[in-house]
Amino acid sequence: xxxxxxxxxxxxxxxxxxxxxxxxxxxxxxxxxxxxxxxxxxxxxxxxxxxxxxxxxxxxxxxxxxxxxxxxxxxxxxxxxxxxxxxxxxxxxxxxxxxxxxxxxxxxxxxxxxxxxxxxxxxxxxxxxxxxxxxxxxxxxxxxxxxxxxxxxxxxxxxxxxxxxxxxxxxxxxxxxxxxxxxxxxxxxxxxxxxxxxxxxxxxxxxxxxxxxxxxxxxxxxxxxxxxxxxxxxxxxxxxxxxxxxxxxxxxxxxxxxxxxxxxxxxxxxxxxxxxxxxxxxxxxxxxxxxxxxxxxxx
Numbered sequence: 001x002x003x004x005x006x007x008x009x010x011x012x013x014x015x016x017x018x019x020x021x022x023x024x025x026x027x028x029x030x031x032x033x034x035x036x037x038x039x040x041x042x043x044x045x046x047x048x049x050x051x052x053x054x055x056x057x058x059x060x061x062x063x064x065x066x067x068x069x070x071x072x073x074x075x076x077x078x079x080x081x082x083x084x085x086x087x088x089x090x091x092x093x094x095x096x097x098x099x100x101x102x103x104x105x106x107x108x109x110x111x112x113x114x115x116x117x118x119x120x121x122x123x124x125x126x127x128x129x130x131x132x133x134x135x136x137x138x139x140x141x142x143x144x145x146x147x148x149x150x151x152x153x154x155x156x157x158x159x160x161x162x163x164x165x166x167x168x169x170x171x172x173x174x175x176x177x178x179x180x181x182x183x184x185x186x187x188x189x190x191x192x193x194x195x196x197x198x199x200x201x202x203x204x205x206x207x208x209x210x211x212x213x214x215x216x217x218x219x220x221x222x223x224x225x226x227x228x229x230x231x232x233x234x235x236x237x238x239x240x241x242x243x244x245x246x247x248x249x250x251x252x253x254x255x256x257x258x259x260x261x262x263x264x265x266x267x268x269x270x271x272x273x274x275x276x277x278x279x280x281x282x283x284x285x286x287x288x289x290x291x292x293x294x295x296x297x298x299x
Contacts, residue, residue: 046292061278066130140225167226182214237267
């Protein structure tokens with residue numbers, strides 16, 4: 001009898017322990033893929049709209065040296081267009097490309113290209129200070145003179161970028177790219193718990209903040225006093241930036257990211273004509289509104 005009681009007690013304890021272990025195992029959920037970011041690689045492509053502060057643009061070269069003050073400028077949007085995904089035309093719209101790597105769960109380092117467009121508003125009157133003293137055989141000599149807080153209507157004689165006469169006083173664009181080639185370091189935090197999302201491997205919301213530093217590599221379209229334009233890529237200066245954005249990740253690997261990105265651009269060596277003695281300089285602040293599609297994978 002004693003052995004029977006001991007056996008029943010032992011069996012009960014064993015069964016209870018097994019049941020407890022099984023229940024604990026059922027309660028342990030597998031770790032989500034989206035729980036950790038370290039070691040993941042991401043890439044995205046998107047478009048942007050831009051705004052710019054007013055800028056003083058200084059022009060200098062053989063026989064001229066002047067500054068145009070408080071110049072207004074705007075971007076050149078393409079709108080919702082198939083060029084954003086057409087391999088042959090992807091560089092035509094205002095675009096953003098970025099690729100990065102997570103060095104920890106919260107921090108990543110990336111490199112990217114912000115392809116912006118900057119167009120000096122042609123229909124404006126701005127103050128000019130300086131002088132122009134071109135040889136009489138140059139068509140731009142019609143603008144010779146000393147300028148002391150002189151208002152100039154830049155819509156006068158505007159003929160675009162062709163070679164008709166009379167030439168415009170000035171046309172000035174970075175439309176083949178106000179290209180900001182930059183490196184960023186960013187922090188990412190999961191906001192899914194705030195929205196009570198049940199499964200972040202299906203849908204996850206993140207917030208990201210970052211700072212960046214890079215060079216400006218524009219292709220400037222300018223006609224200064226009727227001189228032929230240079231129209232070639234050239235490292236013109238540097239930029240710094242900061243951003244904040246929301247990331248919406250679907251099925252672990254695919255995401256939509258929206259960003260507000262602002263910064264400062266300083267270009268002291270803008271090529272304007274075929275002569276290396278002719279150049280321009282300017283500095284201004286910018287604001288981008290970005291929306292991009294991307295993917296994230298562990299490597």
